[in-house]
Amino acid sequence: MQFQDYYKVLGVEPGDSDASIKQAYRRLARKYHPDVSKEPDAEARFKAINEAWEVLRDRDRRSAYDELRRNYREGQTFRPPPDWNGFQGDFGGGSGGDFSDFFETLFGQRGGFSPGPGPRPPRSLRASIQLTLEQAFEGGQQRIGLNGRNYDVRIPAGITAGQVIRLAGQAHGGGDILLEVGLAPHPVYEPDGRDISSELRVPAWTAALGGTVSVPTLGGPVNLRIPAGTGSGKRLRLKGRGLPGSPAGDHYVRIAVDAPVANTEAQQQAYRALAQAFGDTAAG
Structure with missing residues (x-):
């Protein structure tokens, strides 16, 4: 290894x-x-x-x-020392066997410390479960593989990163399995607890004049009113549109004002007229 x-x-x-x-x-x-x-x-x-x-x-x-x-150093043959005691307690193999043998050896049941002789009280097994934001939003059932066994895990709707799901009495010897929730990075949404943030690009005229636009959220598209005079970086809130809970999180939309490229003579003329109306003498 x-x-x-x-x-x-x-x-x-x-x-x-x-x-x-x-x-x-x-x-x-x-x-x-x-x-x-x-x-x-x-x-x-x-x-x-x-x-x-x-x-x-x-x-x-x-x-x-x-x-x-x-x-x-990376790539060298590795064998943990006989007295290896790097992490007090078991840290299981994650969700679905996503961790390497190297990780398992150090922090899984093959690693950790060995208890002394005598009866062993039930011990909790700590592991992790990786969810998508969609799974965290919707909840439901998920099957994970852990140390050679499969477990059906109920995911509460609205669960957040860092929370722990307890599988009572399902570890070896009657202990609990404690699954720490991690959320995979999402290409569109950024979670912060139950709140969600995303960026929305709007054309310059909508930002200047105001209007209503459709915003994608985890629960589906929602209409958002853009106030007139909105600038880039402005955060607008969609109340209760984050992860569900008591209370539900909010969805914050960061506005990015988009100036379309003028590809035609008519579009270029429109920009010239706009520059003239705002007194910009530098525009050609």
């Missing part, structure tokens, strides 16, 4: 801040998301990026990994 350099996967350095690592993760995850990327290895890269993020975003896992990394 080869050692994997998670810092290299995300293009960051060990001394970088948590914020820098998160920024790098989000940028790469968007780039290689299988739904939008045309790269031939997008799916494999996306899985590697998510695995690196699972390690480096957690203080305990990152510290344990850094301890091992001092003696290894």
Whole structure:
């Protein structure tokens, strides 16, 4: 088994801040998301990026990994030390077997510490489950594979990143399985708790004069009134159109004013008339 350099996967350095690592993760995850990327290895890269993020975003896992990394370089043959105790407690193999053998060895049931002799009390098994925003919005059932077994998981509608789904008594020995929810980056929407943000490009005349436009949301298209004189960067709220809950989140629309390219003489003349009306003498 080869050692994997998670810092290299995300293009960051060990001394970088948590914020820098998160920024790098989000940028790469968007780039290689299988739904939008045309790269031939997008799916494999996306899985590697998510695995690196699972390690480096957690203080305990990152510290344990850094301890091992001092003696290894990427691609070197790796065997964990006999007394390896890098993460106190089991961290399962994620959702659907998306984590590598290297990760499982360090943080799965094959890794971690070994309890002493005597009866073992039921222990919780910690794992992660990766959802799309659409799955988080709609909820429902999802089957995941974990340590060689399949589990049917009920996803509550409106669940957010960082929340934990408990499968009571389903771990080996009668313990609970605790699934920490992660949300895959979306090509259109950005979640913040139950709130959702997206960008909407509107033509200059709609921004200047006002009007009503259709906005895509997780729950379907919604009409949004654009006030006259709206500039780029203005945030408009669609109340209750974020992730469901009590209360439901909001959907915030960032306006980007779009100036269409003048391809015809008539369109160019229209721009000249506009420049003249606003007293712009620099326009040719």
